[in-house]
Amino acid sequence: MKSVAFGQYYPSNSVMHRLDPRVKIVIGIFYIVASFLCKNVLSFALLTVSALVLILVSKIPVKIVLKSIKAIIFIMIFTAILNIFWTKGPEENLILHWNFINIYVDGIYNAVFIAVRIISMIIGTSIFLTYTTTPIELTDGLERLLYPLTFIKVPVHEFAMMMTIALRFIPTIIEETEKIMSAQKARGADFTNGSLSKRAKALIPVLIPLFVSAFRRAGELATAMTCRCYRGGNGRTRLKVLKTTYRDYLALFFIAVFGAAIVLLNIYAPGYTM
C-alpha cells in the first residue's frame, strides 16, 4: 500500500533519473508534440525506435512498462477498429468490399500509426514524468517552470506547496485508514459482507475518525509551519536548488534533433502519408 505514495516511480540510478525535473517536463511535452507531428512510415518508425531507446536509457524493466500500456489497451483496440472501418481512401486502395463494409489500405495504415502514436506517447510521458521522477520532484519542477506566472498574480508557489503537502500525506492517510479499519474490525465491524448500503454504513466508523485526524493534522501542520515563519513564497529560498548540468543540455539537444528529424522525414520521405 505504501508504494502508492510514489505513484509509479521506479527507483533506480539511470541517467534519466538524474535529469533535472524541469528539463524532463519540457522534454515530455516536446515528445508528445513530436509524436503528433509524425505522418509517414519513416517518422513513425523513428518514434518507435525512440520509445525503445527511452526504455533502455531509463533502465525500467520492460515488464513494468508493459503494465502501463495494458491499462489503455482497450482504448487502443477500439480506436484501431474505428480507423480500419471508417477511413475512406481513393478507389484503387480498396482491398476489401463486403456489403456496406469497405476497408482501404489507408485505414490499416491509420490504425497502426495511431496505435504506435498512443503507445509511444504513453511510454514517453510515463518514463519522463512518472517512472523516473518522484511526484515531489515533479511539483518542484512545475513550480519553477510556472514561476513567470507569479507576475500576473497566479499563486504558483502556494499551489505547488499544496500539492507537495497532499502528496506527502497520502501514505500517512493510507496507513491511518488501515489502522482505523483494523481497530474497528477488532470491535466486530464488517466491511466485506452484507448489502451495499450496509457496507457503506460500515464505513462511517472509519471515515469519522479519519476526517477528525486529517483536520487535526492539518491544523498542527499549519501551526508548525507558522512557528517556523512560513509565509508563502515571497523571498523564500530552497533547500534543494535545481541545477541543470551538461546532461540536461545534452538531453535538450537530443530532443531537438529528434524533433527536426521527424519534420524532415515528414517532408522528404516517400510512402503513405496520414
Place this chain on the structure above:
Amino acid sequence: MSKITVENVSYVYSGGTPFEMAALNDVSFEIKENCITGIIGHTGSGKSTLVQMFNGLLRPSSGRILLDGRDIWENPKEISSIRYRVGLVMQYPEYQLFEETVEADIAFGPKNMGLSEDEIAERVRESASFVGLSESDLKKSPFDLSGGQKRRAAIAGIMAMRPEVLVLDEPSAGLDPAGKNTIFDGIKKYAESTGSAVVIVSHSMDDMAKYCEDIIVMSHSRVAMKGKRNEIFCRGDELEEIGLGVPQITLLMRLLCEQGVNISQDIYTVDDAEKALSELFGGAR
C-alpha cells in the same frame, strides 16, 4: 492451562514486492489462563504485528495461532467470532472513537455482537467503571475528553465485549504517571473480576515489573526470552544487550548491593523495595 499458543509463527509484510519486510521470524510461546502476560521489546521488534495475529487481524505467513487448542484460522469465515473472544486494543486507540457519545462508542462492539439492549447497557456501565469513567463522562462527546480519558474510553470499548483474552498494545504510551496508573489499575480490575487472560505490550520495564507475571521479550522479530517475571529480570545483562535494561528500582537495589548494603536483588517494584528497605532500617527508625 494455555489460552493462546503461538506455534512457529512468521510474518512478512508486502511479500513478493520490492518492499518486502519480515516482521516476525519463527515465534513460539504460550499465553496462560488467568494471568497477565507482558510482551516487551524495542520499537520495530514486531510486537504490534504479533498481537494483531492473536485476533486474526493478520494471518501468519507460516505457523499457527491456537486459541484453547484450536487453530483460529480453521474456519476463516468465522474469524469475526474470534475477534469477540480475543479483544485487541490497538496502539493509540483514542483515534478510533467516532460515536456521538462515549456511551454509544463503548457500545459499538457489544452491538456488533448482537446483544440485547439491557445487556449492552449493563456492559457499558461495567467497563466504564473498570477504567474509571464517570456517568457524566459517558454522556459527553468522545472528542471533548482529555487524551487520557479518550484512551480509557477506547479500552472500555473493548472490555465491553468481555473478551476471554484482553490484549493491549502499548496502553500507556504517551500518558502521564497518573493516567498510566488509572489504566493499569483498570486492566487489573478487569482481569480479576472476569478471570480473563491479559496480554500487555509495552517497552517500559517498570510497568511490566509492576503488573505482569509472565514476560516475553522480543528482539529483532524473534522471541529473545520468555518466562516468569523474576526469571527474566535476573538476566539483567542480557536485557541490557538487547537494549532494554531492568526496572529502575531493581537497578537501584543492585547498586546498593554493590556498595555493600545487604539487600535482596530480586526486587522489581517500588512497594517491594519499600518493604525491604524499611526492614533493613527498621531498627534505626
